[in-house]
Amino acid sequence: MTFEPEQLGQSSRELASKLRELRKQAGLSGVRLAARCHMSQSKVSRIENGKVRPSLLDVEQILRALDAPPSMIEEVSTLARLANTEWRNLRELRRKGLGTRQSELKALEASSAHIRYFLLSMVTGLLATPEYVRASLAHSPADTRKAVTGKLERQAVLYDTSKRFTFVLTEQATRWPVVSPLALAEQLDRLSALTYLPNVRLGIIPMGTPTPRPPMNTFTVYDGSLATIETSAGLLVLRDSRDVQGYLEEFSGYEACALFGEDARSKLAQWSASYRP
Numbered sequence: 690m691t692f693e694p695e696q697l698g699q700s701s702r703e704l705a706s707k708l709r710e711l712r713k714q715a716g717l718s719g720v721r722l723a724a725r726c727h728m729s730q731s732k733v734s735r736i737e738n739g740k741v742r743p744s745l746l747d748v749e750q751i752l753r754a755l756d757a758p759p760s761m762i763e764e765v766s767t768l769a770r771l772a773n774t775e776w777r778n779l780r781e782l783r784r785k786g787l788g789t790r791q792s793e794l795k796a797l798e799a800s801s802a803h804i805r806y807f808l809l810s811m812v813t814g815l816l817a818t819p820e821y822v823r824a825s826l827a828h829s830p831a832d833t834r835k836a837v838t839g840k841l842e843r844q845a846v847l848y849d850t851s852k853r854f855t856f857v858l859t860e861q862a863t864r865w866p867v868v869s870p871l872a873l874a875e876q877l878d879r880l881s882a883l884t885y886l887p888n889v890r891l892g893i894i895p896m897g898t899p900t901p902r903p904p905m906n907t908f909t910v911y912d913g914s915l916a917t918i919e920t921s922a923g924l925l926v927l928r929d930s931r932d933v934q935g936y937l938e939e940f941s942g943y944e945a946c947a948l949f950g951e952d953a954r955s956k957l958a959q960w961s962a963s964y965r966p
Contacts, residue, residue, distance in 0.1 A: 702739050705737055708743075708765065709738075711751075715756070719734055719737070722755070726747075727750075736751075742928065744929055748769040749766070752765060770929070773928040774925070774932075775925070775928075777925075777926065791835070791839025795839070795843050795846075797911055798843065800911075801852070802851075803912055804852070804853070805856075805857075805910045805937070806855070806856045807857050807909075807939075808859065809906060809907045810859075810861055810907065811867060811907075812858065812862060812863065813856070814841075814843060814844075815843060816879065817876065817879075818875055819841060820872045820876075821867055821872065822837050824868045847888075849888075850887060852888060853888050853890070854888060854889045857894065857943045858891070859893070860895050863893060863960065870964040873964050874961040874962075877958075877960050884953055884954055893947055893948050895956060898946050899946065902939070904943065906920060907919040913934065914928070916936040
C-alpha cells in the first residue's frame with residue numbers, strides 16, 4: 690500500500706465520519722458496538738467524534754463487529770493507515786521554526802516513560818555539548834538561536850530519574866567530524882560521562898560489528914506508542930502499534946550488538962584520545 694506524502698496524517702476526520710456512518714447503517718447503537726468490540730462506549734464515542742485516533746487494530750475490531758463488506762474494509766483500513774502516519778518535510782519544519790520543533794520534542798519527552806534512540810550518523814541534541822549543538826545547526830538558513838537554546842534546555846530531562854533513556858549510537862554517529870578534533874574529543878568525553886547516569890543506558894556499535902540488518906535511518910521510539918524516523922528530506926511519524934513494534938524489534942537487534950558500560954567507556958576514551966594532540 691502506497692500513499693502520496695501530502696495524504697499522510699490528513700484523514701482522521703474522514704475516518705471518524707466513515708466509522709460513525711457504518712455503525713448507523715448497521716443499525717447499531719454505540720453501546721452495542723462497544724460491547725461487540727470489547728471497548729468502552731466512551732472510547733467508541735471519542736473515535737467517532739475524532740477525539741481519539743484509533744489504531745489499525747481498533748479499526749479492524751470495529752469493522753469485524755459491523756460485518757463490513759471487503760471493499761469497505763479495504764477503504765477504511767487505508768484511511769486508518771493514513772491517519773496513523775504523518776510526514777513532515779523540511780520546508781514545513783523550517784516554516785514552523787526550529788524552536789517550535791524543540792518545544793514539540795520537549796512535550797514528547799515529558800509524556801514518555803522510556804525513550805529509545807538509534808543514532809546512525811550524528812549525536813542527538815540531548816547528548817550534545819553546546820559547541821556540537823551549534824555546529825549541527827550551522828547549515829540551516831533559518832535563525833537557529835531558539836533551537837540551540839531549546840536543545841540545551843531539553844537536556845535537563847536526562848536527570849529525571851522517573852524516566853528511562855536508551856541510546857544506541859554507531860561509531861559513525863560518535864565520530865562524524867561535525868566539530869573540530871578537540872571539540873569532538875570533548876563530545877566523546879560527554880558521552881562517556883552520561884553512561885554513569887542511573888536512568889541512561891548508552892551503547893555504541895563500533896565499525897565492523899555485524900548487525901541483524903544494515904541500518905538505514907536514525908529513529909526514536911517513545912514508549913510503545915510512537916516512532917519517528919529521520920531522513921534527509923524530513924520526518925516520518927508512525928503511531929500504529931504494529932509499525933511501532935517493528936521499530937522496537939529493530940532497535941532491540943542493534944542494542945544486542947552494542948557495547949555498554951565499561952566496554953563503551955573504554956572505546957569512547959580510545960576515540961577521544963585519538964583527537965587530542
